[in-house]
Amino acid sequence: MTQAALSFGAAASAYAEHRPDYAEAAVRWALDAAPGPRVLDLGAGTGKLTAALGADVIAVEPDPAMLGELRRALPDVRAERGSAEAIPLPDGSVDAVLSGNAMHWFDMAVAGPEIARVLSPGGILAGLWNVVDDQVGWVAELARVSGSAAIGPRDTPSGWRSATARLPEADSPTRFESPERAEFPHGQLRTADTLVATLSTRAGMLMLPEPERSAALDRIRAFLAERPETESGTFTLPMSTCALRARRR
Template structure:
């Protein structure tokens, strides 16, 4: 990330996550088991977690006994992955130039990252590293903003964000095209439990806040603190359940 990042620049935002990889790993949600079951075919053996970050999705794959390789553009994010998943092979690389040979894996999964890719180039590269008949699955966690305090939290997080305004959250359908077949979609609702005090860190782990100038970032974080002490559903609590809607897409490579 440049020393003075532009919060409205997609490339500056995509490369912002290295700052505070340990916090990211601690407060960001993982993915529900039902979603991972749906994303990865039963007969898959070797799986690529593309844009694996700190390994929040990678860990769910390792739990299933899969042979996982993790690729991410950020070395600090992969270093954090290695602290919890030391046996997973990692490579610094991008979705647009995946450092794997042709037909190397049975499945490719992408958690919370497709929106940072150049879709035509990424789709072509994923098709190259997948064996024929292999599966691509793309997944996002979105906060369920039908709950009042969650909606207010989201409004603070996206104030002034022209790249991913709050109105566009959850509107991601990956355009994968040929040689992928029909794109299927499934939705999973679940709760992520975290310390109420960590809502500040969760907000601060977002690319928009990571790239804002320090004074503007602190203003938004102060608003999160104010929400925590004033909202009746949050005030006085030590732990909260953040409702998430996980939306997963999958398509088979012909």
């Protein structure tokens, strides 16, 4: 697990408050091929995806601060500390493993066999990512102004396609079939202040030295104050939930 992957705990409460949920259609698509109802949310964070996965869900998260937020928000969900590389579940115990904005952090050479171990025969591994729609003019400009620490190459649909082109079959070709991919329209109701708060929870932003982080957030704030789409009141940030799913062989 990289230092960036473990950076979110410092902003766990802000993450819980400001990160978006996932398009319902994407969640349904990820699960509709699963052979049963038992679901693992792997790298569950504060439970943004967990909340949409039904009653028979187990959440596993390595960061104790993020896990604490999940347990406070979803006290009835079984939530365990663990990682994709060391899942605290027995063999064949779930029918689907889902991961929201987290699979890119996994060491798939280790996590692939471990995920396959806990999946039932024919079980589904699915990853979901929320990305901004840079086909919308002001969003593309926001990405340019924000810089890669706030909106990185993977945070747009085309960047996501490139970044996930080899997941998960490249590291586990004998364990998973070739993945299917789909993209679902989504959006998040924001104000300028809450969008700045959302971008401040990105791993790249959390890793920046404080003077650089403050300067980047100031640039974003100034941009939003000048754009007619975002200068006052609430607006919808155009997004997509991008998803891939692969069946365990």
